[in-house]
Amino acid sequence: MLQEPEFLLFASEADLVALAGASFILLALLALLGDRLRNRRERVERLDRVGWVPWTGIFVACAIIGGGLLAMSLPQAIFGS
Template identity: 60%
Template sequence: MTLHQFLTFASEAEIAGLWGLGMIGIALLALLGERRRMKRARIDGVGWVPWTSIFMTSAIIGAGLLALSAKGLMAG
């Protein structure tokens, strides 16, 4: 089954689960960005990206979408 066929015939729970996994991936990237910012060599090179806010927002949205899709995925 190709990706196009899967997305065409996927249920709403599967689509929400995929979005949830994508948001968790963004949260992990933001976590790595924050860790890199904290270990910078120059203390005055703070940066402008709010990594903590990006992490919290995407983690909460991702966890919510995964929780909502779990019931639909378990039901089949």
């Protein structure tokens, strides 16, 4: 069976969900940066410079998941039981 790492034993379930939500928000910000860099890139007709990653979709999905996890966990993590 999988066991939690020892450094996470201090955390309640609400704290762990808040950490997961913050991780998704960070991933969403990285996807936003990737989308911005792609849009600012010079247009080159060579086939080897073409890259396609759905940055907007990744951003939206991660932002919704992260926001939902944070919204569910923060009241418990802040105010306790």
